[in-house]
Amino acid sequence: MFKQLPNDAAEKVEVILNQQTVLVPLGTTVAAMALAQGLRATRTTPVSGAKRAPFCMMGVCYDCLMIIDGQANQRACATYVRQGMQVETQQGVGPLLGDVL
């Protein structure tokens, strides 16, 4: 679906995406990384369980919510990758709220 053009000047960091370690240029958002890594859906909806993916890439549609470093409901398009970051596809409202609701 997507590919990332090589950028030799950018420093690379290791990110763990759904238990797989991937090398990503710094300055990439989590949403851009997920798409470039071939992830089609980045979450399922709390209402019907439908699959969703980043839509606006500018922080206003809230469709790219993912679990980032254990925190659910993070906008993947407004979060930039860091060394050692753990990113997971989110199911529904995510693990924390899921236990309560």
Next chain:
Amino acid sequence: MKNHYQLLIIGGGPAGLAAAVTAANQGVSCALLDEQPAPGGQIYRSIESVPEQRAQTLGAEYRRGKELAAAFRECNVDYFSETRVWSLNREREVGVLHKDKSKIITADQILVASGAIERPVPFPGWTLPGVMQAGAGQILFKSAGVIPDDGVVLAGSGPLLLLLAWQYMQVGVEIKAMLDVTPLSNNLLAMPKLPKALLAHHYLTKGLVYQRDLKRAGVVTKIAVSDLRAEGEDNLHAVCYRHLGREHRIETDLLMTHFGVIPHIWLTQAAGCKHQWDKSQQCWRPQHDKWGNTSIEGILVAGDGAGINGAKSAEHAGRLVALQALFALGVLSQEERNKQSANERKCMQSERHIRPFLEAYFAIPQTILATPDKDTIVCRCEEITAGQIREAVANSHADSNQVKYLSRCGMGACQGRQCANAVAHIVADAGGQPVSAKSHFRGRPPVAPLTLQQLASLEEQR
């Protein structure tokens, strides 16, 4: 971050950056808050870090952001990047989230330069993974060099669609088709506005050059397309549409759509600024006078957040409104303000020449905005369909906010950003009234995500 500033600028796009540079050398305490890690906003996203070759591909208009960002870096303002503004009220108290801590700061003059968002337009299948907004495609390209790998279908209406197609072509992205939903009848409506637009012929020429280049490259463009539909189970598999009376289907795993842009008004709405329906731009915008003053004293607007006029105009507006703020602060006399702003106003007026033509030519038809099929999801968050909205109207819920209370439409994570416009059109159409007579979803803080822990950090500072 201080507790009080004389001038606070919210947003680091062209309007905010230009305003900061203007205000910086006048001896006032000034801060600029922005959510991004670096200046530029969405239009000049990643402008400081973009590899030179990519910047060349994106074009001269994008590269203009480099000068603006450089001037901003040199000027003396407190710059807080990666900072969210989650509240603004008429007392000019600003709720800020910075480094995971909340803070309330105040200012004498506040310039909201919140920019634009893409106009969200519901159509069947628009929630499927693989369907994105064209602006999203452009942000992926600008900020990360991420581009389509197996081709893309572009659909919708507006200059951005053409620009993105042209930019993609430069890096060898296969464009499976350009599906232009602009109705032919728009030509007639736009013709009377053409003479004025010719004053800004460089914009028109550029559009024609893009069209010529795409045609030469063999990109298939279909005009006056209707009944756009995205098909697939869990992901997009195909795009269907109607053209010259026949149904067509293109297999693709990626569709990017564009239906113009609208002001991002959630903050000015939450503050209680008066807003009005702009018929020509088919959107709400904050009411403001020619100096950028909103209905609330000391809250000003500039750039696309005040009404869509483009990045160049936003820069001039940023400077002009900064001069007004300096006048209000007593730093400049009225005469100095008027003198220094004369050229900015002139430039804004000349940037405006093309707009009535573009607005008429790329006006989104009522059939697309107001009458989506009953099963089409309108509220992406709460998954409320057009049929459910019409049912609510038939149940005498005659206003967007009433429909919201009844159906939860607009109550999800995006706070109605993706459905407010569509709901207003559908409600107005179903009730047989013009959309201008209808209200927008009420905006309330927090307008940005904020955890209870982050909110509670306010108490620690007391």
